[in-house]
Amino acid sequence: xxxxxxxxxxxxxxxxxxxxxxxxxxxxxxxxxxxxxxxxxxxxxxxxxxxxxxxxxxxxxxxxxxxxxxxxxxxxxxxxxxxxxxxxxxxxxxxxxxxxxxxxxxxxxxxxxxxxxxxxxxxxxxxxxxxxxxxxxxxxxxxxxxxxxxxxxxxxxxxxxxxxxxxxxxxxxxxxxxxxxxxxxxxxxxxxxxxxxxxxxx
Amino acid sequence: xxxxxxxxxxxxxxxxxxxxxxxxxxxxxxxxxxxxxxxxxxxxxxxxxxxxxxxxxxxxxxxxxxxxxxxxxxxxxxxxxxxxxxxxxxxxxxxxxxxxxxxxxxxxxxxxxxxxxxxxxxxxxxxxxxxxxxxxxxxxxxxxxxxxxxxxxxxxxxxxxxxxxxxxxxxxxxxxxxxxxxxxxxxxxxxxxxxxxxxxxx
Numbered sequence: 001x002x003x004x005x006x007x008x009x010x011x012x013x014x015x016x017x018x019x020x021x022x023x024x025x026x027x028x029x030x031x032x033x034x035x036x037x038x039x040x041x042x043x044x045x046x047x048x049x050x051x052x053x054x055x056x057x058x059x060x061x062x063x064x065x066x067x068x069x070x071x072x073x074x075x076x077x078x079x080x081x082x083x084x085x086x087x088x089x090x091x092x093x094x095x096x097x098x099x100x101x102x103x104x105x106x107x108x109x110x111x112x113x114x115x116x117x118x119x120x121x122x123x124x125x126x127x128x129x130x131x132x133x134x135x136x137x138x139x140x141x142x143x144x145x146x147x148x149x150x151x152x153x154x155x156x157x158x159x160x161x162x163x164x165x166x167x168x169x170x171x172x173x174x175x176x177x178x179x180x181x182x183x184x185x186x187x188x189x190x191x192x193x194x195x196x197x198x199x200x201x202x
Numbered sequence: 203x204x205x206x207x208x209x210x211x212x213x214x215x216x217x218x219x220x221x222x223x224x225x226x227x228x229x230x231x232x233x234x235x236x237x238x239x240x241x242x243x244x245x246x247x248x249x250x251x252x253x254x255x256x257x258x259x260x261x262x263x264x265x266x267x268x269x270x271x272x273x274x275x276x277x278x279x280x281x282x283x284x285x286x287x288x289x290x291x292x293x294x295x296x297x298x299x300x301x302x303x304x305x306x307x308x309x310x311x312x313x314x315x316x317x318x319x320x321x322x323x324x325x326x327x328x329x330x331x332x333x334x335x336x337x338x339x340x341x342x343x344x345x346x347x348x349x350x351x352x353x354x355x356x357x358x359x360x361x362x363x364x365x366x367x368x369x370x371x372x373x374x375x376x377x378x379x380x381x382x383x384x385x386x387x388x389x390x391x392x393x394x395x396x397x398x399x400x401x402x403x404x
Contacts, residue, residue, distance in 0.1 A: 007298070008271030010256045017249045021234045028225035034295055035224050036253065037260045037269050045257045047219045051238065051250035054212045058239045067239050069210030093236050096209070 011037060063134070065110030065127050067092050075107060083107050084141040088131060088160065090114055090148060098146065106144070109134065114152035115159055128160060135167050142170040149176060213239060265336070267312030267329050269294050277309060285309050286343040290333060290362065292316055292350060300348065308346070311336065316354035317361055330362060337369050344372040351378060 007015075011033060019029035036044040060066070061073035068074055075081060085106035089095050095108050111126045123129075135143065145160060147153035161171055176194035178187060187195075209217075213235060221231035238246040262268070263275035270276055277283060287308035291297050297310050313328045325331075337345065347362060349355035363373050378396035380389060389397075 007269065008259070008276065010252065010259050010271050011269070014249075014252045014256050017245070017252050020245060022237050023230035023233055024225065030298065031225055031295065032223045034269070034298070037256055038294070040257055040260060043219070043222060044253055044260075047216075048250055048253035048257050050212065050216045050219050051246055051253065054216050054239055055242055055247045055250055057210065057212050058242060067209065067213070067236070069212050074210065092240070093233065096232065096236070 064108050065092070065112060065130075066095055066108060081105055081107050083139055085144065086131070086134065086140055086142070087144045087146050089146050090153070090156075094146065094148075104144075111147075111156065114147060114150070114156040116152045123159065126156070128163060131160065132163050132167075135164055135169050140169055142172060144172050144174070146174050149174075266310050267294070267314060267332075268297055268310060283307055283309050285341055287346065288333070288336065288342055288344070289346045289348050291348050292355070292358075296348065296350075306346075313349075313358065316349060316352070316358040318354045325361065328358070330365060333362065334365050334369075337366060337371050342371055344374060346374050346376070348376050351376075 014036065015026075015029050015033045018024055018032050019026050021029075024032060036047070057069040058067060059069070059071050061068055061071050061076055063072045063076045066073040066075060070077070082105050085104060086109050087095075087098060087104065087106050088109045088111060089098065090111050090113055092110055095110060098104075098108070109127065109131045111128065111131075113121055113126055115121055115123065115126065131143075134140065143160075143164060145157040147157050157173060164171060175198060176191065177198055178184070178191065178195045184192065216238070217228075217231050217235045220226055220234050221228050223231075226234060238249070256271075259271040260269060261271070261273050263270055263273050263278055265274045265278045268275040268277060272279070284307050287306065288311050289300060289306065289308050290311045290313060291300065292313050292315060294312055297312060300306075300310070311329065311333045313330065313333075315323055315328055317323055317325065317328065333345075336342065345362075345366060347359040349359050359375065366373060377400060378393065379400055380386070380393065380397045386394065
């Protein structure tokens with residue numbers, strides 16, 4: 001941080017708040033703040049306005065947990081989306097990643113995390129009940145569990161599978177295997193084992 | 203960027219503006235935007251407000267070129283600062299770096315860059331005239347040229363030295379040598395040569 005009061009308190013506060021963003025340390029927060037105040041008209045003012053508007057308008061979708069300016073969100077209300085498939089993800093960032101991949105025209109369900117007894121995250125802290133209710137309401141034929149490939153992700157997937165049992169809905173998981181462009185030499189044994197186990201005819 | 207209109211236009215615009223900040227690429231801009239909209243009350247709103255205030259209040263000091271909310275800036279008007287020494291730096295970021303080092307209680311002069319014929323930067327694009335006028339106004343005994351140790355920095359230092367000739371002011375440069383904690387093996391030949399040439403009695 002700029003010290004001994006070199007910059008006014010407004011700039012100090014700007015640096016302090018910017019340094020709390022993911023990916024910005026104290027040093028890059030200073031650089032970003034300096035860039036902002038140097039380009040006051042072209043960068044700082046538009047960004048301040050965009051943030052103000054986002055703060056006013058952004059809300060969490062009450063159906064799927066997505067973040068949008070509309071509730072229900074644009075994906076939930078999009079008539080071109082296939083509502084019979086629900087992709088369950090941990091976080092909105094994962095929803096964005098899925099949309100960038102752009103493979104399925106499905107709808108989503110954001111869990112808000114994974115079950116994690118060590119961190120005190122239980123089923124009531126996630127939106128699992130709401131997912132079960134969505135499936136129970138009918139019209140859903142497949143639920144794709146797209147949690148991260150971690151222990152907590154696995155645990156959560158099993159828990160959700162149990163909760164959806166008997167609803168007559170198909171439950172699937174993401175394939176595990178070698179990432180596109182991945183080199184075997186750099187892959188961990190678990191990934192290699194999964195890729196071998198799920199090998200496909202060529 | 204989130205695609206196919208997953209997030210509302212307000213969030214898209216936020217991501218786009220954030221990705222223009224130094225140190226933030228498209229990916230980290232998305233992460234930062236998501237963090238912001240998820241923590242609307244505690245992170246987004248305060249940052250939007252801080253940016254708005256900075257946009258309103260920040261200005262360039264008409265004396266030294268520093269960026270502050272006051273003009274002249276806090277350093278120029280600080281009675282505890284020794285105005286007889288002026289440290290000349292290229293950029294406000296360098297001023298902040300000097301203040302973090304906190305060695306000299308001097309005043310500053312921000313050039314706004316270096317002479318660079320290739321990039322079309324001439325003396326009139328920098329605040330050299332204003333520096334000469336500050337020195338001519340009296341009360342200055344030493345000018346420390348603290349430009350970056352680059353070819354353009356050197357050229358600019360020589361140019362300023364010529365312009366200040368005959369004003370009876372002492373002109374000095376930053377020492378060149380081994381950085382604190384630096385290992386000889388990793389230093390370039392130029393630095394080693396400079397460190398040898400400026401060797402000190404032990």
